[in-house]
Amino acid sequence: MKEQVYSVTQVNTYIKNMFVREYVLNHIAVTGEVSNCKYHGSGHIYFTLKDKKGQLSCVMFAGNRKGLAFRLEEGQSVIVEGNISVYEAAGKYQMYAVKIKNNGEGDLYAAFEACKQKLLAEGLFEAAHKKQIAHYNKKIGIVTADTGAAIQDIINISKRRNPYISLYLYPARVQGEGAARTIIEGIKVLDTMDLDVIIVGRGGGSVEDLFAFNDETLARTIYACHTPIISAVGHETDFTIADYVADLRAPTPSAAAELAVCDIRNVFQSIAERQRRLERNMEIAISKSREQVAKRSLQMRMASVEQQLNNKRQWLVDAEERMNLRMEQKLRDKKMQIALIIEKLKGLSPLEKLQSGYAFVTDEEGQTIRTVRDVRVGMPISVSLKDGDVVAKVEEVNPLTRE
Secondary structure: OOOOOOOHHHHHHHHHHHHHHOHHHHOEEEEEEEEEEEEOOOOOEEEEEEOOOOEEEEEEOHHHHHHOOOOOOOOOEEEEEEEEEEEOOOOEEEEEEEEEEEHHHHHHHHHHHHHHHHHHHHOOOOHHHOOOOOOOOOEEEEEEOOOOHHHHHHHHHHHHHOOOOEEEEEEOOOOOOOHHHHHHHHHHHHHOOOOOEEEEEEOOOOHHHHHHHHOHHHHHHHHHOOOOEEEEEOOOOOOOHHHHHOOEEOOOHHHHHHHHOOOHHHHHHHHHHHHHHHHHHHHHHHHHHHHHHHHHHHHHHHHOHHHHHHHHHHHHHHHHHHHHHHHHHHHHHHHHHHHHHHHHHHHHOHHHHHHOOOOEEEEOOOOEOOOHHHOOOOOEEEEEEOOEEEEEEOOOOOOOOOO
16 A cells, blocks of 8 residues: 655644644643743744743743733743644644733742642543533623622623623622632532523732632533533633633633523524415425315316316317318318419410411311421411311412521
C-alpha cells in the first residue's frame, strides 16, 4: 500500500487544530519571567516567558494592550492569561496573551491552579457530565448580589427577550469573606424549586473580587446540582473554577441572560412560519386527495358495462365519421383526376376541332383525305362540318408550290 505523504502546511494545520480542540490550552494562565521583550511599531508586544527549566514564546496584540496596566519589561515576574496555538507560517506554537498581571497575585493564582488541577483530575470539568441548557426556559433562578449592574442587566435582557419569563433571585454575597458560602446556599435553595436553569455570577472585578468563585466547595456544589447552571463571572477574559465546572459558561451576566432566555419574538415568528408551512402542506394534501378521488371516480366509471358500451358506440361513431371523410376525399380526388383526363381528351377530339371552324374531309369510301395527292378532279368527296356533312365533287386540285 502506498504511504500517505503530507505537505508541511497540512501537518501544521493538523497540529493547530489539535491545539484548538484542547479546552485547557484555549483558556490558560501561565506564570514566568519576561525575557526578550520587544514593543513592535504596530503596537504588538513580543516576549518570551521562562522559568528555570523552559521557555514559551508569547505575543500580545495591540488590541489587547488596553488591559495592560504597566509597561512590560525584562525580568518581571508576571501571570499571562490567554490561549496557546500554532503559528502555521513558522511551524511553532506560542501563547497569545489577552491579559498580563504582575505576580503580586501569585498566591491567589497558585491556589486557583491547585484547585483547578485537583478538580480536573477528578473529572469535574468533563463535557460528559455537563447538562444541556433547554431552549425554552420558563423559570430561571439567579444567584448574585441584589444590587449592582449584573442583576439589572439580567432582568432587563430577560424581560426584553421574554416578558412572560419568571425570575427567582437568591441575593448572595459575591466577594469577600463568606461570599462562597452564601453562593452555595443560594444554589442549594434554588435547586429545590424545580427551575429550568440557574445563573450564577457577578460583574467584573479584580482577581481578589472574583476569587469566591474559585472555591472548591462551590465547584462541587455546582457539579452536584440537579438543575443546569450557567456561570457568568466577570468579563469575557475572566475565568474561574465555577466557569470550568458549570454546565455552560457565559462571558458576562448579560450574555448569560441571552443564553438562558429565548427571544419570544423568534418563537412567535417560528410558530407563524410553522403555521404557514402546515397550511401549505394541508392544501397540498387536500389537492392531492381530490385528484385521487377524481381519478378513482373516473376509473370506476370506465369500469362499468354501460360506460364500456358507450365508449364502444362512440368509437364506432368516430370510425364511421373518419371513413366518410376518407371516402369523400377519395371521390374528390377521383373527380379531379377524371376532369384532368377529360380536358386532355378534349384536346385530341376531332369534334372539338370542328367546333373551332375546321373541316374533316373523306373520300367516297370514308377514308380520310390528308393531302391533295389523295384526290383527283371529278372525284366525289364528303366534307364534315360542326353541324353536318357536305357532299361535293373535286373540280380542281392545286398543290402548293414551295420555293
